Amino acid sequence: MIEQTDKFLRNLVTKKQMPQSMLDRLRPSRTESELPHLYYNPKDHKLGEPLRPIVSGMKSPLSKIASFLDRLIRPLFDKHTPYALSNSIIFLKHLKQFKTTSETNLYTFDITDLYTMIPQKEAVLAICEFLGRHGYRKVQGLTINTIKEMFMHILENSYFVLQLPGLKPKFYRQIKGGAMGSACTQVLADIYVRKWENEFVQQQQQQGELYLRFRDDVFLTTRLPQEQIKFFLSEINKKGPNLTITWEGGQTVDYLDVTTTIEIPNFRTKVFRKLATQPYVLPFHSSHPIHIKRNIPYAAALRATRICSHLEDLRNELEKIRITLLLNKYPPRFIDKHIGRFFQDVTEQRTSELLLRERHQTYRERTLEPEGNKKRRKKDRVW
Template sequence: MEYSKIKYRPNLFRKENTILKELQANPDIRVMKPDKEGGVVIMDNITYKGKMNHILMDEVTYSSVSNNEVNIAYKRIDNVLEDLYMEGLIDEKTLRFLRVDKPRLPSIFKIPKTHENEKDPPLRPIVSAEESKTLPLAKYVDNKLKQLWVNRKAILKDSWDFLKEITPELFHDELTFITIDINNLFSSIPYREGMDLFEDILFEDTDLTHSEKLVCISLMELVLKYNFFFFKGEFYQQMQDVAMGAACAPTYANLVLAKWEEEYILNSEFATNWTVYKRFLDNIVIFWKGTGELFDEFLVYMKNTTKFLEFTYTLSRDCLQYLDVEIYKADGKFESRVFRKPTFCNSFLHYRSAHPPHCKRNIVKGQYVCGSRMTTSSYDFNKECGLLKEFFLERGYPLDLVGGGGLR
């Protein structure tokens, strides 16, 4: 079968297209993509606006501002950039990149976190910062500093990076799998405490020049301080925490947490009680070999090292569900397989989409390769291939394209 000769048609049936247009024209609802796992969430606008207004009423975090205050702040940003140029800390090319003469004020929206509560999901704030005054500043900081956290041993890049750490010699029958979530990380780092940790870890680095460190600190302060957005015609400023939607937000949060971990966690007296301590942004995983009583002491110790981080945890002797992989014990060794949250929704690209044929072939191949990498037993791999086959057939893929996930 020649896939390049497929005749492409709309991947929605007439009835589905009619329903979609009705939803689009309905002013009383909001159709949103959930925070994780794909799918669609429909929420009535009254509920959505109520949740948004409740969040923005937090006067500690947000402040209503005028258009004039925004313009004054933007002028201050230009002045700081001009000072950095006059002091020789940045060149003219960098100055041109960092300056935005006709910025667009970011807008805020929120996406539902259905993985936390499917029936009444809380909302995650997102700021659309494209063409904003601080976007190039955030990009500069992210580009300069990303390597500072990427190369740290305790920080994971992805699930595959995590699996490479799970070696046979780490196995122990009495091992306890522990995951610790840092609650609302981006909205919990206070400005001054965060910047102090940020500056400390920058000045410990030997790869960046002194000038680059000073520029990154100055730009990071501007990104955090002048975080403006609008909602329903009103202007707001985020007064504390990490700037929502900033390109450098994950890098900033990772560096702040890395400094905290290095000072209080990784070299603590409790470090002898684990064989693995890894973190992916705000999700910590630990392979604990100590007693339950010692873990309780460690948890109390963790909480006492910080005034702004809060934690929730899960523990299990049998299996670990972390990122999109599940680790479990079987026959005296670790086994792994693909993990999907209960809120998973099959949202693979539909085969009747007008995307080029090679995109669809690569999606199929990529998913089978991912399944092969993440599963260690033949049984789990064959089960994963069967699931993928069902998912792709459900999305209109021909059997001869998706039936290639063979047995091990």
């Protein structure tokens, strides 16, 4: 793999498809490169604890090229895909701008085993079409054809080793999908799904409905009758022979770490926890630096305030946070101090009562702002 990859990159330079300086950054190390290995992580948040296959390729001869392609294509995908989410804060901002009606229903669907099921050639072709459609003849000096060759080199040389206890190692090449662990698999899947979902996205936008996606999880609103949306989702399921979706819907759905319920004219949101979630955080008596422990109650209170749109839900969530921290041996005074530190930073008061009473929505808005607005917020005091 080292020799093949080095030869591939040198050929790109020889054919003037890539500058020499890029070769120096992307060529694999002959002394540090290792063959990727397969291991499994249990999905302990799901019933039966199924396994997630991970190909560890941090020292793979292909890792530098994969990381480079992700840095090259990811900003373009984000720029031209406004419905793609990067975190739950962006999700909450979309919800805030949407007005619900008595006919609004919610649906979520999950694309099963997305990363290991995408067809390789079709996924690379989708990236080429995406770049061409948005007018990119070159990206950072590389033509679409060169980018295509780099993606195909990674996929066609996706070798890994599996060694089980007491057995000899076995060597494999992945022939479908991308390696879970490769830096470019995410953007490859994102753009393939972008092409697959395009028709549905356009329909949602024309009807003034939401369509939001975080990786392989989709959230949408609709005023269509239930039977009609079920038929449409079943048709989507047939559209991509390699992709299968599972879906659920109703007046309340769980998406990312948010439980969303329809209320008119705005959504009601609160923190969502999976059924298998246990009340564990970093134990107070662990050997970690104290600043990490200080930030755990602070960050939990911040998350609760961002997500909970109603005071009652926020109060309940703060109580759950306190119980979880107490179970992990955090002293009560320590908990109150650092949850209080969060409230003081947000409200610029020494009490949480302003946030937990009449000015709840005002202060919640502040938690949804970028971190860079802290200085501006200090000038906007409420006396």
